[in-house]
Amino acid sequence: xxxxxxxxxxxxxxxxxxxxxxxxxxxLYADRRLGRTHPDPASAAKFGDHQLLSASELYSHEHEHExxxxxxxxxxxxxxxxxxxELVTPVRALLAELLDELAAAGPGADxxxxxxxxxxxxxxxxxxxxxxxxxFRDLVDxxxxxxxxxxxxxxxxxxxxxxxxxxxxxxxxxxxxxxxxCAAGLSTEDIAGIxxxxxxxxxxxxxxxxxxxxxxxxxxxxxxxxxxxxxxxVPGAVEEILRLADAEEPEGTGFPRYARESFDVDGxxxxxxxxxxxxxxxxxxxxxxxxxxxxxDLGRSPNPQLSFGHGPWHCLGxxxxxxxxxxxxxxxxxxxxxLRLGVPDGELTQEGGTFTGRVRGLPVLW
Numbered sequence: 001x002x003x004x005x006x007x008x009x010x011x012x013x014x015x016x017x018x019x020x021x022x023x024x025x026x027x028l029y030a031d032r033r034l035g036r037t038h039p040d041p042a043s044a045a046k047f048g049d050h051q052l053l054s055a056s057e058l059y060s061h062e063h064e065h066e067x068x069x070x071x072x073x074x075x076x077x078x079x080x081x082x083x084x085x086e087l088v089t090p091v092r093a094l095l096a097e098l099l100d101e102l103a104a105a106g107p108g109a110d111x112x113x114x115x116x117x118x119x120x121x122x123x124x125x126x127x128x129x130x131x132x133x134x135x136f137r138d139l140v141d142x143x144x145x146x147x148x149x150x151x152x153x154x155x156x157x158x159x160x161x162x163x164x165x166x167x168x169x170x171x172x173x174x175x176x177x178x179x180x181x182c183a184a185g186l187s188t189e190d191i192a193g194i195x196x197x198x199x200x201x202x203x204x205x206x207x208x209x210x211x212x213x214x215x216x217x218x219x220x221x222x223x224x225x226x227x228x229x230x231x232x233x234v235p236g237a238v239e240e241i242l243r244l245a246d247a248e249e250p251e252g253t254g255f256p257r258y259a260r261e262s263f264d265v266d267g268x269x270x271x272x273x274x275x276x277x278x279x280x281x282x283x284x285x286x287x288x289x290x291x292x293x294x295x296x297d298l299g300r301s302p303n304p305q306l307s308f309g310h311g312p313w314h315c316l317g318x319x320x321x322x323x324x325x326x327x328x329x330x331x332x333x334x335x336x337x338x339l340r341l342g343v344p345d346g347e348l349t350q351e352g353g354t355f356t357g358r359v360r361g362l363p364v365l366w
Contacts, residue, residue, distance in 0.1 A: 005268040008252055008277070014045035016275035017268070018252055020282035022289035022306065024266055028278055030311030034257040036068075037061040038273065045275035047256050058193060064260075068312065071194065074184055075316050078127065078177040084319045088327075091123055095327050099335050102364075108342050112362040116210040117203075119324060124202050127320065128195060129169065129176025135161065140200050155196065162192040202317045209321065210328050211362050212245035213237070215348075217329075218341045220296045227298065228333040237298045238325045243305035244296055246281035254279050280306045336366040 004021030019025055028034055038044035039061050059067040077083070095115075102114045117137070125133045139161065142154030162178075166188045169179050177198070181191045217224040217237075227233055246253060257276045262269065270276060284305050285293040308315040315321075332339060341348075342363030 002266050002268060005266045010045060010047045010252075010275070010277075012046050012048065014047075014275065016045050016047070016256065016277055017265075017270055018277050018279055019265065020251070020279045020286070021266065022283040022286035022304070025278045025280060025283040025306055026304075026310050028257070028265065028276065029306075029309055029313045031263075032065055033259060033261050033263050034276060035059075035061075035064045035260050036255075036257060037064045038258045040273075044258060044273075045256070047275075047277065058197065065312070072312070072316060074181065074186075075177070075194070075198070078180060079316050079319050081319070083127075084323055087123070087127070087320070087323060090126065091119075091323060091327055092331075094122055095119055095331055099331060103335075107365045108363050110361050111214060111364045112207070112211055112360065115328070116207040116362070119210070119328070120203050120206040123206075123320070123324060124199055127177055128199065129174055129178045130162075130165065130195075130199070132161075136199065137203070140203055143200060158196055159192045162195050163188050166191050166195075198317065201315075202320065206321045206324055209241060209245050209325055213241035213325065213329060214332070214339075214362060214364070215341075215345070216241060216244060216296055218339075219345065223296055223298050224333065224339075227329065228337055231330055231334070233298045234326055234330050236300065236303070237329050238322055239303045239305060240296060240298055240300055241325065241329075242307040243284045243290070243300075243303060245307065247285060247294075249281050251282060252277055252279060253281055280309070336364075339364055339366045341365070 004024055005017060005019050008016055008018040010016050019028060037059055041057070058071075098115045098119055102109050102111065105114060121137045121140075122133055125131070125136060130136050136158070139154050139158040143151050143158065166178060166182060169176070169182050173179050173183060178191060178195060181194065186194075217227065223237070227237055254277050257278060259270045259272050259274050259276060262272045264270070284290070284307065287293050289304060290300070308318040308321075342365045348361065
């Protein structure tokens with residue numbers, strides 16, 4: 001074992017390999033000898049009591065990589081540069097509306113509930129063609145709980161809702177992502193499964209990144225002042241927020257992979273079927289890739305952060321997340337130049353969700 005590849009026990013007590021080095025994580029993301037499926041899912045090491053942390057049922061084990069690339073090909077047009085350009089104006093208008101609501105609520109208002117979460121969910125719902133935003137948000141929040149029975153019930157209800165929506169779109173096609181998947185001839189069950197994955201991952205992760213960015217900038221006031229004075233620094237700020245957003249997460253946070261065959265990593269033998277966890281949060285702090293990695297620096301260049309994965313597992317929704325983050329961290333300093341936390345940092349409301357220990361209340365003053 002090495003410092004960057006070592007044996008761990010998952011929260012459920014199963015053995016796994018933890019990979020924390022930036023170069024190793026980046027290389028393994030693109031290595032076809034790893035996958036999300038396991039030949040015997042019942043015996044696969046598990047990282048949590050949640051279905052989305054288990055061996056993936058979205059693909060068959062035999063043809064996983066081909067099926068994964070086929071899915072990416074179906075989804076990619078909906079996250080293209082043209083689509084993102086079309087979304088800039090509506091996202092900017094929605095954000096202005098939400099910031100108006102924050103201002104109307106007055107100092108002490110909850111930025112998470114008023115801005116981060118609604119911006120994320122309403123943007124995703126517009127992209128996918130989901131009309132009932134409040135119902136969707138409740139169902140997705142219900143999936144991300146530590147109670148397996150509640151999570152399963154919420155997932156089943158969400159799947160039923162999406163299946164009903166898909167059938168309506170078959171009768172009245174549109175240019176939404178769900179409409180596009182219908183036109184591609186996929187089954188209702190497959191479309192609901194894909195939509196659940198996209199909605200769940202995109203909604204929560206983007207809201208978390210917005211909250212984390214506000215926290216980081218509040219802790220590093222000189223960087224906030226730089227952002228106020230130099231809006232051109234926003235793209236660099238977004239990348240640095242992405243790099244450090246999960247820095248305080250416990251070691252071993254991430255999605256599991258499983259070895260499809262035996263191979264060596266950094267001198268360590270990984271046997272076929274063993275679980276491998278690619279710890280992006282630690283990789284983003286690797287001093288071999290980042291000088292002074294704990295420093296929050298909006299001007300950091302280069303910044304090869306891996307928060308969106310890499311290669312065939314690079315997040316298709318990355319352009320949509322960057323779009324929202326860019327708009328938020330352009331508008332916030334301009335609209336609320338004196339924005340700061342409304343309570344001491346250590347008193348923020350936290351919730352230990354399935355994937356992240358997320359802020360669930362972010363009161364701010366200005």
